[in-house]
Amino acid sequence: MEAYNGTYIGYCFLTEELAMDTLDELYFKMLKKAVDGELELAPEGMDPRLIDCLTLPDDGTVVRVKPCLCPPDERHCAEACEWDALKPGNEVGIAVDTEKCVGCQACIDACELDSLKAKKDIIPVVQELHQYDGPVYALVAPAIAGQFGADVTMGKMRSTLKALGFTGMLEVAAFADILTLKEALEFDKNINSEGDFQLTSCCCPMWIAMIKKLYHQLLPNVPGSVSPMIAGGRTVKALHPKAKTVFIGPCLAKKAEKNEPDIAGAIDYVLTYQELRDLLSVTDLKPADMPEDAQLHASTTGITYAYAGGVAAAVERTLEKLNPHRKIKLQTRKADGVPGCKAMINDILEGRREGNFFEGMGCIGGCVGGPRAIIPKEEGKKCVQTYADSSAFETPMENPYVIGILKELGFNTVEDFLTKSHLYDRQF
Numbered sequence: 014m015e016a017y018n019g020t021y022i023g024y025c026f027l028t029e030e031l032a033m034d035t036l037d038e039l040y041f042k043m044l045k046k047a048v049d050g051e052l053e054l055a056p057e058g059m060d061p062r063l064i065d066c067l068t069l070p071d072d073g074t075v076v077r078v079k080p081c082l083c084p085p086d087e088r089h090c091a092e093a094c095e096w097d098a099l100k101p102g103n104e105v106g107i108a109v110d111t112e113k114c115v116g117c118q119a120c121i122d123a124c125e126l127d128s129l130k131a132k133k134d135i136i137p138v139v140q141e142l143h144q145y146d147g148p149v150y151a152l153v154a155p156a157i158a159g160q161f162g163a164d165v166t167m168g169k170m171r172s173t174l175k176a177l178g179f180t181g182m183l184e185v186a187a188f189a190d191i192l193t194l195k196e197a198l199e200f201d202k203n204i205n206s207e208g209d210f211q212l213t214s215c216c217c218p219m220w221i222a223m224i225k226k227l228y229h230q231l232l233p234n235v236p237g238s239v240s241p242m243i244a245g246g247r248t249v250k251a252l253h254p255k256a257k258t259v260f261i262g263p264c265l266a267k268k269a270e271k272n273e274p275d276i277a278g279a280i281d282y283v284l285t286y287q288e289l290r291d292l293l294s295v296t297d298l299k300p301a302d303m304p305e306d307a308q309l310h311a312s313t314t315g316i317t318y319a320y321a322g323g324v325a326a327a328v329e330r331t332l333e334k335l336n337p338h339r340k341i342k343l344q345t346r347k348a349d350g351v352p353g354c355k356a357m358i359n360d361i362l363e364g365r366r367e368g369n370f371f372e373g374m375g376c377i378g379g380c381v382g383g384p385r386a387i388i389p390k391e392e393g394k395k396c397v398q399t400y401a402d403s404s405a406f407e408t409p410m411e412n413p414y415v416i417g418i419l420k421e422l423g424f425n426t427v428e429d430f431l432t433k434s435h436l437y438d439r440q441f
C-alpha cells in the first residue's frame with residue numbers, strides 16, 4: 014500500500030500547510046464564511062476536492078477523514094456494520110457503500126482511531142439560504158423540544174430559523190399526525206381476526222431498513238406509507254413547487270433515507286440538531302432571546318412520536334376515536350434499539366406475538382435518543398412531554414391544522430384524502 018503523510022477526507026488530501034487545521038477548524042472557518050455570504054469559502058491553496066467534501070450534500074452519510082491503519086482482519090468498523098456497507102477500499106483502507114449504508118453510526122462509534130465522521134450538510138444549506146431565489150422551508154422533528162434550551166419554545170425556534178434566512182418553519186409532528194390517521198385507518202381496514210397484525214411503517218428508517226433487508230418476509234404486514242419527514246417534504250412541494258425543504262432532526266439515518274430512490278426529491282437537505290447548533294455558534298442569534306412566532310401545528314400524539322412508544326400510543330388513541338366499538342382491539346408491543354427490535358421481530362416470527370400492532374425505533378428511547386441530539390434522552394423526553402401536553406388537541410382527529418392542509422390539497426375529509434391521494438404512499 015502507498016504511504017501517506019497527510020490527512021484524508023473521503024478521497025481528499027490536505028496540502029501540508031493546511032494539514033495544521035483539524036477538520037473541525039476548517040469546517041467552522043468555512044461555515045462562518047458561508048454565513049457572511051462569502052462566495053469563496055476555502056482558504057487559499059486548498060485541494061478543491063476537499064471543498065467538495067464539505068460543500069456537496071449528496072455524498073453519503075459517513076466520510077473517512079484519515080486513512081485506515083487497522084489490519085484488514087481487525088476492522089472494528091466493518092464488524093460493527095450490520096448492513097454489509099463497509100468494504101475494503103482501493104488505496105486507503107475501508108470504503109463506504111452509500112447504497113447499502115443506512116446511517117446507523119455504528120462504524121463511527123466502533124472506530125478507535127476516529128477515522129470515520131458523520132457527513133455535515135450545513136454549509137450547502139447556508140449557501141442556499143443566501144443564493145436560492147425561491148422559498149426554503151425548515152421542517153423540524155418533534156424531538157427538538159428542549160434541544161436549544163428548556164425556555165426555547167417552538168415560536169422562538171421559528172423566529173430563529175426565519176432570522177437565519179428560512180422562509181418558514183413547519184413541525185414534522187403535524188405530518189406525523191396525518192400518518193397516524195393513515196396507520197389507524199389501515200389497521201381498521203386490515204386487522205379483522207386474531208391472527209392479523211400490523212407493523213408500523215412510518216417514522217424510523219432504521220426499523221424499515223431492518224425489515225426490508227433482514228426480515229423481508231414481514232413486509233406484507235407493513236402498510237405502504239412514507240415517513241413524516243417525507244410526508245412533510247412532499248406536502249410542501251405539492252403546495253409550493255419551487256420550494257426547497259430542509260429537515261432538521263437528531264438522526265443520521267434520515268440523511269440516508271432522503272436519498273432512497275423511490276422517495277428521493279421530497280427533502281433537499283437533512284441537518285442534525287448539532288449542525289444547527291454549529292450554525293448558531295457562528296452567528297449572534299440566541300434562540301432564547303428571540304420573539305415568539307407561535308402557530309398551531311401538531312396534536313399531543315403527533316409530538317410524542319419523538320420518544321419510544323409514541324407512535325403506538327398515537328395510533329391506539331386515534332383508532333379508539335375512529336372506531337370505538339371495533340371487535341378486535343389494538344394491542345401494542347414496542348421495542349427500541351436495534352437488538353431490542355430484532356428480539357421483538359424474532360418473537361413475531363416464532364409465534365410469540367403478544368400483540369397485533371408493533372412499533373420499532375432504531376435508537377434507545379426513540380428519537381430523543383438519536384445520535385445527533387444535543388441533550389440527554391431523559392431530559393429530551395421530559396421537554397417533549399411538556400410541549401405535547403400544551404397542545405390544544407389530543408389526536409389528529411381534532412387538529413384543524415391537519416384538516417387545513419388537506420383542504421389546501423383539495424380534499425374535504427381525511428378519509429377522502431387517504432383513499433384518493435397517493436401523496437403519502439410508498440411501495441416497499
Ligand code: SF4
Pocket residue numbers: 074075093094095096097098099109113114115116117118119120121
Ligand atoms: S453508518 Fe451504519 S450502515 Fe453505514 S457504514 Fe456505518 S455501520 Fe454500516
Ligand code: SF4
Pocket residue numbers: 216217218219220263264265266267374375376379380381382383384
Ligand atoms: S429512532 Fe433513531 S434512527 Fe430512528 S428515526 Fe429516531 S433518531 Fe432516527
